[in-house]
Amino acid sequence: MDLRIKNVRKDFDLTPALHDVSLDIASGELVALVGPSGSGKTTLLRLIAGLEQPNAGTVYFGQDDASRLSVQDRQVGFVFQHYALFKHMTVLQNVGFGLTVRPRGKRPTAREINERARSLIELVQLAGFEDRYPSQLSGGQRQRVALARAMAIEPKVLLLDEPFGALDAQVRKDLRRWLRELHDVTGHTTVFVTHDQEEAMELADRVVVMSRGRIEQVGAPDAIYDTPASAFVHRFIGESVELPVYIEGGMIRLDGIAIPLSAADEPDGPAALVFRPYDVAIDEVDRATYPGIAATVVASRWHGRGRRLELAVGAGGHSMEIDLPPDVAPPVDSTLSVWPTRWTLYRPSGASLSHPTPAAAASMVSPIQQMAVAQ
Template identity: 55%
Template structure:
C-alpha cells in the first residue's frame, strides 16, 4: 500500500507544527521519520494513522484520499513506544483484542482467532508466553506483543512511534534487526518514528530528516550520510568539526593554504568546511594529502578507537576532534602532525556546495 502526502500542514492553536509536508512512500517500503523532539515526526505519523486530522493538505493510500476516513477504517497497525498493552489481559488476549472487537460480520470465528494469534505469537517468538500478563514480561517481550497485536488485523500499513525508545541498548539493537527481517518477510509498508540516527540508518530503506515541522532531506541512508543537503542534516547526523574558509575561483583557501576544487564553484566568498572526526587523517610528515599543521592537545581511549583533540597551528582558532583508527603508534599530547581528509563538506550558509578532498596543492 503506497502513501502519498501532499502539502500537509498542522496547527495546534496558533502553533504550526507541520508546514507544507509532501512525501511519497512506495508500497512495501520501510521509511524512518528522523528528527529531534519537536520536529513534527510523531504528529505526521498520527495523521497517517488517522489519530490526528491535518489542518491542510491531502493524504492518499494507493491513490485514494483517506483524509476523512476514520482511523479504524484505514487498515493501519499502530505500535506505541510504551506498548499500550492491557494489563488485565494475557499476552494471548492482548494480541487477539483487535480481532474480537471487529463487527460481527467481519469477526473471525473463535477457532480462527485462536489459530491466527498462535501463529503470530510463534512468529514473534513468544508462543511459550501466551498465558502470561504484561507485568511478567521484559520490555523487549512487551514490544513484540504490541507488534503482534498490530499485525493481527492484517494492516496494509504498519506505523511505529519510537518502537524501541524505552528499551535497553542491546535489546534495541536485536529488536530493530528482527523488525527489518520481519518487514522483508511480510512485505508490508511501514513508517517508524525515531530520534536515533543509527537506528534509522540501519533499518530504513529511506530516511526523512525533519526539523521544526518541515522536511530537511529525504534519501537513502547512504544519501543522508554522504551528501547531507543542509547544515542541520550534517550536524544532526553526528559529531562534526567546523573550519572557516574562503572560495575564490576554483580554489579553496583555509588559513593561507590553497586546495584546488574540481570545478569553479558557483558560490564565491566565505564558506564553512566540515570534517567528521573519523574522516580526518594525521601524518607526521607533510605531503600533498596532509598539509595543515596541528598539535595534539588531548589523547584518550573511546571504545575501540582513540579520541584526539588537535589545535590548528596558524590556520584556525577552534580545536578539532579526531578519531584515531590506526593500529600504529597512538599520537600523544604535544606532538605535531599534518592533517588531511578525503571527506570534506563545504557549506555556504545552510546549503551544501560541494564535497571535495583536501588533497593536492594548487
C-alpha cells in the first residue's frame, strides 16, 4: 500500500505541530522520520495512523482518502514507543487481540486466531513465551510482542514510534538488524520514527529529516549525508563544523579576514560555512606560508582511530573540532592554518533563519557551493 500525505497541517492548542507537510511513500518502502524532539515526526506518524486528525490536508492510502476512514478501518499496525501491551493479557492474547475484536462475520475461528498468533510469535522469535504476561518479559521481548500484535491484523502499513527508544544499546542494535530482515521478508510498507540519526541511516530505504514541523529533506541515507539540503540537515545528520562567515565581493570572510575559499557570483551577506570534521586539511608551518584559517590548538584527544583536535579559530576564537589521521599530532597551543576540503555555504534568507517558511525553504537555505579546493 502506498501512502500519500498532501499538504497536511496540524495545530495543538494554536501551536502548529506540522506546517503544510507533503510526503509520498511507495509500497513496500522502509522509511524513517528523523528529527529532534518537537520536530513533528510523531505527530505525522499519528496522523497517518488516524490517531490524530489533521487541521488541513489529506492522507491517502493508495487511492483512498484516509480522512474518511476511522482508526479501526485504516488497518494500520501501530507499535507504540512504550509498547502499550495489554498488561492483563498473555502474550498469546495480546497478539490475537486484533483478530478477536473483528465483527462476527469477519472474525476467524478461535482455532485460526490461536494458530495465527502462534505463528507470529514464532516469527518474532518468542516461541515458548505464549503464556507469559508483559510484566514477565524484557524490554526487547515486549517490543517484539508489540510488533507481532501489530502484524496480526494484516496491516496495510506498519507504523513504529521510536521502536527502539527504550532499549539498551546492544538490544537496540540486534533488534534493528532483525527488523530490517523482517521487513525484507514480509514486505510491509513501514514508517518508523526515531530521534537517532544513526538508526535512521542504517535501517531505512529513505530518510525524512524533520525540523520544527516541516520536512527539511527526503532522500536515500547516502544522498542525505553527502548533499544535505540545509544547514539543519548538515548539522543533524552526521557531525559537522559550522562557522559564521560574511560574503563580500565573492570573498568569504571570517571575522573580517578573507579565507581562501571563493564564493564567486554570490550576493553579499552573511552565510554559514559548514563542513565535516574530517574534510579538512591543515598546515603546521607558520600560517603566513599558507593563507588558510588561523587556528590555535586548544585540546587534542586520541580516540582510537585518529585524533580529534579542538581549535579556536579566527579573530573571534570560534570553537571547532576536527578529526585528523593518527600520525598528525600538532601540540596544544601551537598555531595552525586550517581549510576545509569539502564544504557548503548556507544562506539565511532575510531575518527568518530560525523560522523558515516551507515554500521558501528550498531557495533560502540553498547550498551554493559544494566543491573541493585545490591543495
